Amino acid sequence: MPETYIVITVVGPDRPGLISEITSVIADFRYNIEDLDQVVMHDIFILSLLVNISPDVVGYDKLRKKLEYRCNELGVEVTFYYTGGK
Amino acid sequence: MGRDRPGIVAAITGVLARFHANILKTRASTVFTNLFVIIMLVDTAHATIPIGDLVNILKRSCDGIGMALAVEKSASYKCGKRIIVFDLDGTLIDQEVIEELAKAAGTHEEVKRITALAMDGKVEFLQALRQRVRLLEGLPVSKMDEIRDSIKILPSVKELIETLKEAGFVIGIVTGGFDFVANYVCKKIGADYVFSNSLVVKNGILTGEVEGEMVGPEAKLMAIKTMANDLGVGLESCVAVGDGANDLFMIERVGLGVGFKAKMVVREKAPAVMNTDDMKILLALVGCIDLKDDVVKRI
Numbered sequence: 113m114p115e116t117y118i119v120i121t122v123v124g125p126d127r128p129g130l131i132s133e134i135t136s137v138i139a140d141f142r143y144n145i146e147d148l149d150q151v152v153m154h155d156i157f158i159l160s161l162l163v164n165i166s167p168d169v170v171g172y173d174k175l176r177k178k179l180e181y182r183c184n185e186l187g188v189e190v191t192f193y194y195t196g197g198k
Numbered sequence: 199m200g201r202d203r204p205g206i207v208a209a210i211t212g213v214l215a216r217f218h219a220n221i222l223k224t225r226a227s228t229v230f231t232n233l234f235v236i237i238m239l240v241d242t243a244h245a246t247i248p249i250g251d252l253v254n255i256l257k258r259s260c261d262g263i264g265m266a267l268a269v270e271k272s273a274s275y276k277c278g279k280r281i282i283v284f285d286l287d288g289t290l291i292d293q294e295v296i297e298e299l300a301k302a303a304g305t306h307e308e309v310k311r312i313t314a315l316a317m318d319g320k321v322e323f324l325q326a327l328r329q330r331v332r333l334l335e336g337l338p339v340s341k342m343d344e345i346r347d348s349i350k351i352l353p354s355v356k357e358l359i360e361t362l363k364e365a366g367f368v369i370g371i372v373t374g375g376f377d378f379v380a381n382y383v384c385k386k387i388g389a390d391y392v393f394s395n396s397l398v399v400k401n402g403i404l405t406g407e408v409e410g411e412m413v414g415p416e417a418k419l420m421a422i423k424t425m426a427n428d429l430g431v432g433l434e435s436c437v438a439v440g441d442g443a444n445d446l447f448m449i450e451r452v453g454l455g456v457g458f459k460a461k462m463v464v465r466e467k468a469p470a471v472m473n474t475d476d477m478k479i480l481l482a483l484v485g486c487i488d489l490k491d492d493v494v495k496r497i
Contacts, residue, residue: 126220128221128244129215131215132215133215135207136212138204139208143204146228147228148207148225149224149226150224151223151224152221
């Protein structure tokens, strides 16, 4: 079966704890992060994640809602890109 | 770095967040098909606890999820590593050779007791070495040949050394153990340098003495300095890998010191720790992965 991936990007003002907050939501859903890239550019936090959602493709909508809610609380913007296969 | 599974990033960054360490840059990816590597540049200027404490908490968290950890100053990380030295007994080979000798000499119990104390750092290494070698007095040289022939080099060591050589590393063995095994292993794996102790033999039997200057904790570091001088590089370009208390002196003073399936006293103080003998993890720890180049460019 082909693996299914989403790319999540998060952008917002930098502060300690953002990666931890965001990745723990993903960990709670038991999805695996296979690639991660993050920089702080002029105090702006930029994070991109490649997440394998194959184990539970249907549950992805729940993750998306949860992350949108959490990122709203954290004051950062989140976008989702559904890649299908990698 | 370690076996990939969900939750690794959350666990590690959670520790940094708790103590207000700010992650400036991160690269994480899967390497060697099933290993997850995450490299972070962390600003600890506003951390709420001293760096040493933070590192210890990180070590415990990593250990809890089966991950190896290396902590390096960014300047040291950026400079390419050129030299790697390995302890012998317990690191490249599975045996403590002195105990094998003691078995043949019929003094195993006593020697084993002293070895354990020395490796845990409870007895000064050179003193413990002298005591143990004295207990080998009268052992015929033929027994040494038998023991050498029974030496088992850890699986994947040869492959590791080959990969390190391809990456341009100069390889050394620095051991408080003995030349008749160290030279053999050096030849087998193709190491470039070997520093070890020599047992005095008279009329085909051991006299219970060690020849000349002994290789203790400080001499291990001196050996690395010799290699670094030969190559014209500084200690920050050197990696030291070991498991016992006698390795700690070098581990704490080189660019990257790695506690390899180490005794507790080493685990607590080594800036890098790995508790598996998966040598691919060691390769990743010392930066033999493309991901490192990627990160260094951006630091």
